[in-house]
Each structure stands twice: as C-alpha cells, then as structure tokens.
Amino acid sequence: MQKASEEMYFEYIVDENLPKLAWCAKLKKGEERVTVKCGKQVEIFRDWFIEGAWNGSFYEGKFEESTFLLGTGGKVDNNKILFSTPSHTLERLHFIRTKGDLYISNSFAFVLEATNTSLNFKYLDYEKAFHSILLGIDQYQKTIPLAQKDAECFVCYYTNIIIDKNLSIIYRKKKEVSSFSDYHVYKKSLDDSIAIIKENIVAEERKKKYGVITTISSGYDSAACAAIAKTIGCNTAVTFNQPDKYASDSGEDIAHVLGYENIISKNADSYKKRKDLIEAEYVSGGELGTGIVFSAFDEEFKDKLVFIGEGGDRLWDRNVSDVNDKIRFINELYSGSTLIEPRLRLGYIYLPLPFYGATCWPSIYAINHSVEMESWTMHNSYDRPIARRIVEEAGVPRQMFGVEKIGAGFNYRFDTLKRMRGRMSETSYKDFCNYYHKHKSFSIKRFIRIVRYLFNTMPAYINYVLRKAGIKKRIKDKNTRVIKVENPLAVSYMFHWGIENTKKRYR
Template sequence: MKLSIKRSSHGSFPSLAWVANKNSKESGTLSVWCGDLVETGENYLVEGVWPGAFDNIDFDESELFYGSGLRVRGSDVCFVSSCSTVDRLWCHKDGESVTVSNSLPCLLGIANVDLVCEHNGYAQAVETIVKGRSYRKDFPVTRGSLEIHYFENLVLNDAGLVAASKPEHIRGFTDFDSYSQFLNETAEGIGRNAKDPSRKNPITIMSTVSRGYDSPVASILARTAGARKAVTIKSARSLIPRQDSGALISDLLGLECEEYTNTRKNIKDELWYWAANGSLQDMNFSVFRYPRGPSLMFTGFNGDMVWSRGSSTSDDYLKRKDSTGVGFCEHRLVEGVIHCPVPFWGIRHLKDIKRISEDGEMTPWSVGGDYDRPIPRRIVESEGVPRDYFGQKKSATTVDELLLFPVARHLMKEYEKFLDYYSSNPIKIYRFYLSRKIIDIWRSVLRQRIIDILGGVPIINSFSKTFGWEDYLFPWANQALKPSIFKLKEDIKQ
C-alpha cells in the first residue's frame, strides 16, 4: 500500500490530527491528510510514543503505545490507537470508501459527512466508555456508518477493515519491586523514544501535578523520562475552594512548576472540548500554556481504578469510575500534546496490581479509609515527599460547571440558533443561566442524595442526568468545527 500524504503548513489543521481515506478509485493508494507536527515516512504516520527505538517504527507491535498512527506492512495498513481509553480512533465506511482518523471533526470534514444533528444521544454514547469493552461503538451519521474504537487497532487490506487486539508482551507483576521496576523502565524507554534524534520534531516532556495520589507518581516518572517541568491548578473543585497546587511537590522533585487558575475567563478553544464528549469537565487543560512544537504530557488519569485498595471484581480491565481525560482528546491535537496516562501502563495486569496493593509488605504505606492508595504513596514518599503533602483528601480540578452551556457568550448565541433549528424543544439558555446556582445544588447535592435513598425505585433511576437541550452540545461543536476542515481539504499542500 502506498501513502499519499498531504500536510498542513499553515496551522488550520490541528497539529497532531490525521485522516486517512481509501477508496476503489485509488487502488493501492491510501490518501492521508495530517497536521504539521505529525511524524511521517514512506510506510508510516505517527503522533505518539512507545518504549522502543523510534527508527524501528514498530509502534503497532507495542502494548505501551500512547498517541495514534498508521503503519503499512505489505498490503496491510494497521491503524493504531492509544493503549488507554482517553484517546480513540474514528472510522467511517461508505460503500467501498473507508476513512479513519484520530479526530472526529477532521474526519467529518474530509469524508464530507455530517452527524445527525437532531439526535441527542451522542454524549451519552461517548460516556459508555466507563463500561469498559462493552462501550457503544456506532454513532449515527447522514451517510454510511461511523464507529469509535478504543484500545484496539484496525487493519485494512483487500478483504476489508477489521478490528484487531493490541499485542501482548508485558508479563505479570509479582510484587511491588517488579511493578516499580516496570514503571521506571517504561518511563526511561518512552523518554528515549521522545528524544530520539530520528524524529523530525523532538518532543518536550512535562506532567501534571497536584496534591492527590496519582499525578505526583506521573511527575516522578515524567522526570525519569526527562521532564523538567510540571503544571498545576492552584485550587481544587469544592463548595469551599481549597488549595490543590502541586508546586511544593514539584520543588521537592526538582521540577519547575507553573501554577494556573481554573476560571471561566481562562478557558480557551472550548469548541474542541464540547466536540470530544459534550462536556466541559476537562476544560481545565485549556488553561495551560503548552510548549511550541510537540509535547508529551504524563498524567494520572484512571489512578483511582488502578491504585485504590480493593480487589478487582471484573475481568474487564478497561472499566472506569468516570470518563475524565476523554475531554482532552481533541484539543490536545490542536496544542500538539501526546497524552500518556501512567495508570494505564500494564493495565491488562490490573488484578496483579490490585493484589500488590493488598500485600502485607505495603502496610507501612496504607493509611486506611476510603482514600488509600499504598502503591502511589510508597513511590512518592520514597522520593522524599512528606506524607502530609499529598493524598490527604480526594480532590478534583475539573471545571466546576454542573450546568452545561457554552462558556463564551458568542458561542452561547450560536448554540441557541442551533437548538432553534434542530431541537424539537428549543429554549433560551440564559433563563437557566440565571438559576444556575439552584441547578448546581440540585445536581451536586440533592439529586444524588435522593438516588442514594430511593435508588430502588425505578422511576428515580430513570430521571435524566441532563436537561434535554444540553444533549446537543456534541453534534453542535463537531458540526461547527467541520466546515474549516472541509475547506482545508481543497487547499492543503501536497
């Protein structure tokens, strides 16, 4: 299979986005459009890292690949997704035409297809990733079929397109030392890959850090990989704001730390977050200043599922407690960020990791209670960070806006027009904006208390978590971003 690559040179295509199309008119050729920071070659395209030599281009054979890409081997093309569930691949089929991308707005533009704007179930479908491998794959479109794929590859050849399991080469973990060694060796390998001189665009490594359990571990491993900087949000989300800055931890780890305030006025590029999952929970990532050129961000997403005490009761290692991190998957492509969530390393051996947390050898690092993660505590305390500096109270720095509507005023007006045209129940959003505090209290406090008490009553569980007009944010944002991408298809240079 021959690649015909068309690259953006003027920034109107997201820096790390790519779209590949195969149709019967171009036998033996795969047409590819990509951003200016995507690494390309005669038989590959990649925006990602893995613990191996970059010039081997064997990311399709790795169980520790983060990012996305495609690899041509003979007549087969392997589209490679991230080994996590904070990123995904999209696939559109229309007759003999197949289009695959790491960005939905870009795919819609290149394939010139639309979401069904009257459909209000897109955001709920994205949220099903918390169910693990039983997440919903099909999404309605106006022509052909559209599917989403997490933690699996796609193989295209003359026989068609099929999903393929990720390779398996990681051995299980017997104790803390074997798991800790695995984490450090993985960090070292990813660091070498990111800095490999074979890359056209060397990668800057960084991390997020807070006073929780998971991001300090991510920062330690990012430092092992070669990071010199971490970013942090000053205050945690709560009714009474409290400090959650990881600046003191960064200082002890020898990392420069940039502190940011997570407020509505600092949010930028919000359309890309609505397009990711119809939510603003991860818009805190929009307030950071990212390096020029590609960067690699280590985070602690999914640490609650992997490192909390308690045995794993499911064979599905992809199940999650929430979908945080998914909302960053489109905007990271704009900012040139490769997302590497550390808790997903070796996730197939989740039961081993859970067993280690319960081992008697971990007792000195177990503090009891509901917020107890011995593995991260041992790793972080071993680096000289005092016990009371982190992991004291569960916090979150996601955007604290329980009423879903566009942040920017001009976007709110555009969304109202979208609702007036497509929704069967158009409504003026500002009426709800005026009563936002009452709605926030209902959602954050009262609704859950009622469910806890009366959860056995079927009608209680059937209450919708969102107002009807909130469910159209996902199709609105993706359709709003599509036109500029489609125009770019015509003038992007060869």
C-alpha cells in the same frame, strides 16, 4: 509517492493549516494507494506514520508491537494497512465507510468533514455512545449513527486494525505486559517503559522532538506522575491555585520537594476570559468538558510529553470494585476523552500514567492489598498505596499529599442552561445559545427522556441545593454514580455544537 508494484502504499498530503497531530487516511476499494492528509507534526515515512510515542525504538517503527503506545499511527503490513489505537481508552480511531471508500482518522470532527457527513439530531445518545467505553474494551458501542443513511460510522479502542484492498477489516489484539508479581516488578516495568519513551520522543530520526511536562496537585495521582517524570529529566510542573477550590489542592510545595525548578500555577477558570469558543473542542470528544480547565496550560503543553494522572482513581484505588482485565469502569460517569482535540491542535503527546498495564489491573489491585504495601496503606476511603509509595520514596513527606480527594475539572453533563452561563466564557455561551435555539426540537421521545432524567437525578439536585444552603441532611441517592439516562435538556445539544465548530478547522 508512486510505486510500480501492486503493493499498498501511502501518499501523504501535509497541510500546515490542520491541527498539528491530526490525520485522516482514505482507502479506496481495489486501489493500492492510501492517501493520508495530516498536520505538520505527524511523523511520516514511506511505509508508516505516527503521531505519538511508545516504549520501543523509534527507528524501528514497531509501534504496533508496543505495550504502551501513546497516540495513533498506520503502516504497511504484508500488503495490507495496519492502524493502531493508543494503549489506553481515553482516545480512539474513527472510521466512516461511504460507497467504495473507507476513511480513518484520530479525530471524529476530521473524518466527518472529510466525508461530508454530519450528526443525526434525532439521535439522543451520542454522549452515552462514547461513554460506553466504560463498559470495557469488549463491550463498548462500536457504531455511531449519522444523519446520512448511506454512511457507516464506527470507532475502535485499544486494538490494531488490518485493512486490505477490498476494505475488509480484521482486528488484531494489542500486545500487553505480563501480570505484575509484586511492587518492585511493577515499578521497574513502569520505570523502564517511561525511560524508553523518553528516548523515543527525542530520537534523531524525528522531525519533531518533544519536551516533558507534568501536572501536579496535592492528590495521589498527579503527584506520582511528577515523581516518575522527574526520573527522566522533567523540570516543569503545572498546577492550579485558583479559584478557592484549588487553593488547598495546589502541588507547588510537593513540586519543590521533588526538585522541580519551573513550577507554574494558574487559575482553572482562566478559560472564561477567552473568545475563541475554546469549550467547543473540549466537548467534541464525546465527554462534556471535564478537561476544559487544562486549557489554562495551552502554551505549556505545546510540543510536550504531558504526564497526567487520569485513571488513577480507578486503576490505583485500593477500595475500587469490579477489578477486571478489560479496562471496565462500571461505576464511573465520564470516559476521560475530553483532551482529544486540544491535544491534536497543540501538538502534545498525552501520557496517562496509571493506564500503564491497565489490562493487568487484577495484579495491580493485588499489589495494593499485599503485605509488602502495608506501610503505605491508609485504610481509609482515599487510599492508593502504589501512588503513595512512589511519592514518599521520592522524598515527599506523608502529610503533604493524598489527604483529601479534590480533583481538577468539572462536567457540563448535569447542567441547566442557566447554570452553564456561569461555567462558560461569555462568547461561547452566546454562541451555544444561538445554536441551541436554532436547532432545538420537541418530540414525545425527548419528553419521555426528560421525565426519566428528572426522576433519576432529582435526589442529586436536591442534595446540591441542601449543600449550598449549608444543610447537612441528605436524601439517599442510589443513582449518583450509575445514572444511565443522559441529560435531554439544553446540554444534549452541546456535543453537536462542539463538533460543528471543531469541524471548521478541518475545512
């Protein structure tokens, strides 16, 4: 789409072979044209594009002004280009500057492939770099080292980015909700936003309209998701009932009480039977596979708004420490970024419900400790009054949920090569082993890191062995939740393996 004026504008290249919601924009220094290559479900217009939804009118297209943007987009803004990240920290935008060009994408693999750049095998801290978002939206590591010295790579979370023809970059703070004075104000604000998002995903102006689906378990967070999702007409809930770990965590009974008619239960280990290297895309987001179990619901998640309870164990927890307005989670190990590539491929919109109003966390924490919430407070180590009230007021008896913390998924981060074999599909494990043996190298730096890693994690491994042996005695482990040293063994090649395999879908 050509324009006679000297204003910046978009030129779109829609490629049906790309993941449905992936996009990569190219800005050339001094030029008005911005080329956007994208998948078929990215909504494209003359002056803006979006993959996702927000709590505002789709017709007006003012996603950058919303307080709860799910997904990413770009628009022409006063002869500059504005790009928006989600209003949560589970996804981000990736930038690579090469010579006179600047590339931006919602996929790290896509922007690497578009710029013909690659990861640096000598850099051992990619996982740590992407997990640094746990330090908060002001303190995370913005630059990401590449093998090519003439390419600059950086990432952005929770912000709007303004870029002009000279490729100068200005960051503009995202609009945030006001602090919540009490539970009723919080709940009404949440309900209103979710209702508007529902209108957004089925707007007449969309080429692709979305259904709604929710996860559910016997814990707090996904049960609250299911209760809220039901209010906007959701009638499908998915849960795990296998293997044994998940038998007592199934949310089937709760879903029935909430009135769900379509309840789907699956085996969390079903991915092990796949032959398509599914694990690669789940580790390519920078987090080593926590969400791989959700691949069981690939067909169910397609083209849906997916409610999920990610973040509830921090933002809704009554016992949490370091409450702040920067979305900082200092006592966590994982960033929650495992679903980036699966979401783009399958074409679903990710709704991590607890992240609504995350920068107002202090007021959410205050509500959890308020007198009005006493009736929903358990005064134990697993205590989330807001989530409990949402679920109980939806009609679910107290004893049916929030009794024991189990959680879905696992992470390869602390695995040895031998242990990975039992937690990967046979095809993926063989492919990863071939990759590892081809690329592994030894250096003094890596040796020192191995020694440090073993020193820091030895108590955790010993306790694991004791637990498996049925021995109750435990060794004190101050580092269990705050380990700062990444695993330098075979698993340290897993992110590289994931990226290299995921890049292939963008060629």
